[in-house]
Amino acid sequence: MATYLKPDKEYTEKQLAFLEAMAGEAKGNIRAAMTMAGYSTTTHTKEVVNPLQDELIGLANSVLAYNSVKAALGLSGVLDDPTALGAKNAVTAATQILDRVGVVKKEKVEVSSDTGGLFILPPKKAEEASE
Numbered sequence: 001m002a003t004y005l006k007p008d009k010e011y012t013e014k015q016l017a018f019l020e021a022m023a024g025e026a027k028g029n030i031r032a033a034m035t036m037a038g039y040s041t042t043t044h045t046k047e048v049v050n051p052l053q054d055e056l057i058g059l060a061n062s063v064l065a066y067n068s069v070k071a072a073l074g075l076s077g078v079l080d081d082p083t084a085l086g087a088k089n090a091v092t093a094a095t096q097i098l099d100r101v102g103v104v105k106k107e108k109v110e111v112s113s114d115t116g117g118l119f120i121l122p123p124k125k126a127e128e129a130s131e
Contacts, residue, residue, distance in 0.1 A: 004058025014038055018048055023059055064101050071097040 002019070005011065011019075017037035026033035030045050039048060049056065071094035078087045098104070 002059075002062075004055050004062055006054070015048075015052060019052065019055055019059060022056065023063065061101075064097055067097055068101045068103060071095075072103070 004019075014037045018033050018039070021033035021036040022028060022030070026036055030049060034043060034045065034048055035041070074090050074094040075098075078084070078091055081087070084090075
């Protein structure tokens with residue numbers, strides 16, 4: 001069972017075929033996936049998409065997760081050959097994918113002071129002072 005499917009929800013064969021086509025051969029093309037799943041050409045896309053919105057979002061998250069390693073390796077590849085054709089686009093795409101799956105660059109925050117390390121704290125509350 002795909003991770004984006006809800007265990008407590010019943011799906012029709014066409015809905016399952018549609019979701020499979022979206023992730024596969026249709027490559028995200030809604031109308032093409034509908035045709036592959038056997039929906040009529042007169043069926044409105046909203047009739048298929050609206051009941052499956054959460055599943056489609058889950059599918060998109062899965063696609064990003066599946067490609068996160070490829071994105072990380074793409075960034076590493078640019079280190080080896082920074083002059084490669086399309087290196088800038090590869091870095092941008094890889095960064096976007098990694099940001100969306102939660103792999104973010106770590107930022108180091110340094111706190112420094114020219115006052116010799118003196119910190120002024122607010123006064124204690126009355127109940128803290130009596131303890």
